[in-house]
Amino acid sequence: MNVAVIGLGLIGGSLLQALTAAGHRATGYDADPATRELARAGGWTVSGSVAEAVAGAELVALAVPLPVLPDVIAQLAGHDGLITDVTSVKAPVRDLAEKHGVRRFVGGHPMAGKETSGFAAADPALFAGCAWVLCLEPGRTDLDDWLMLAELFTGMGARVVPVTAAEHDRAVAQISHVPHLLAAALALQLTDNPLAGTLAAGSFRDGTRVAATRAELIVAMCGGNAAAVAKALEDVIGDLQEMAEALAIDPVRLLTPPIDAAGELRRQWPAAGGGAEQVPAEVDRLLALGRAGGWVTEVAENRAGVLAKRPETGRNTS
């Protein structure tokens, strides 16, 4: 397949390399000349403009940061081929694509990352085993387009998760965006408090690790998914307030049950997949699979169905 990858940071760079490794004709582009030079020097195919990169591409993968996405999508308004993206929020991007009259759009979000960023950190194996959300909107997404992407990404070893944009945005607010705010709130406890910094050990280190992420990335991520983040944050604050009450009244009787439940959920995570099952390639069946925490491992050759797995309670992979 002819694929254009726009944006050659960690994700875009890794995608360019993974696609090439899988035998596709992948062409990259990055707005930064130094990044283009770095990629070319590594032997990868790189164009000098967005227009040149997407000419003749059957698929355009937008791997630019969220704040830049509107500009890039505007440039692709008249594009014929399929377009996907890799940003951390899906409903606003879906609406943006519609606004700009993009005809064939399937939003995506690979749950992959590293401490490091940029093309220099790119790795063609980055997506092996990672969950890759592909949005499926009843009545809007073309199922053939969705299956084509599912085939492409499962071919790189990703676990493709079919969900609506709204379901995605709610889940990532809970397990990715809010965790960054919790980490920041915890790190702020060190303000004018050097003793606390000296006594801090493992629980502080792990609880604050992602607070070291660049502030503009955290703000863009949370701000771009503001409604879902607000709701998830409200839920977490509610749980913390209940814990505070439990602590004030009777810790052993009232605090033990939620702490116990949380420990059980954590010990069961991440769940291993159960046996492989066949799921017909129907929008409702695929969405039910995603809602159950399941993922597609392979698209059948005739695209009439997929092979899938579901999380199996009591079996975790760590």
Place this chain on the structure above:
Amino acid sequence: MNVAVIGLGLIGGSLLQALTAAGHRATGYDADPATRELARAGGWTVSGSVAEAVAGAELVALAVPLPVLPDVIAQLAGHDGLITDVTSVKAPVRDLAEKHGVRRFVGGHPMAGKETSGFAAADPALFAGCAWVLCLEPGRTDLDDWLMLAELFTGMGARVVPVTAAEHDRAVAQISHVPHLLAAALALQLTDNPLAGTLAAGSFRDGTRVAATRAELIVAMCGGNAAAVAKALEDVIGDLQEMAEALAIDPVRLLTPPIDAAGELRRQWPAAGGGAEQVPAEVDRLLALGRAGGWVTEVAENRAGVLAKRPETGRNTS
């Protein structure tokens, strides 16, 4: 020195081994016969009762879990020698020792731990480089007793931090106890939400790691330090509520400053120590050192002073 170590879990077992390695005569005791047997089989000196272990000991180190501590302290009511402990809360333990008429008590808390527990996980090198709080209460703690312990623990490579029990309890609520509650609140987001579990990755993994700790340990730790934990939890909830408001009004303008400040605090942590300095062995000077995040690295031979370090801004050790 003749030392009795009561309780041979991870901390007590490691202490027994570290003391022996440092040339002291250390005798252990554990209420669990199998643990005593395990320690004896390893060649360590183990007594059959608390009374036998503490007979003739110049120092008794209580390394039993917090809920058991009242019983053990009650047994030591008439004991002549110096007593210390290693539990995660200091004001209640100080009051407990006073209530039972323990004459020479200096509360301690080594900030050391591992994922594993029990004597089988004990390691004589566990305390090398770890911060070891030793409580110093103006007008109450005997400075000679404090210096003797500081000498003992710095001799094992620990960084001894002089603080009052109240200062300790406030700091550990912030950087150890509340982090366990935040981790639990985050893990609870997976309740009836398998999709979130499937999409969860690094930020969730790190943010929830300590939620897998045994519930009774978390509840005992937070319940035993309830007032300080309630205050720190209120602060964190307040910060999260401010972030929620910032998100609703103008993320870039209002959310960026706190996220930026948090990132800066995290990137500066853990701070490396600056140059060695001499501090006179006076209660006020030692407490000022602790409040500034400093620690004692060595006690001078005549015990008139200590060698110390302070965290140096802009130098971190990770």
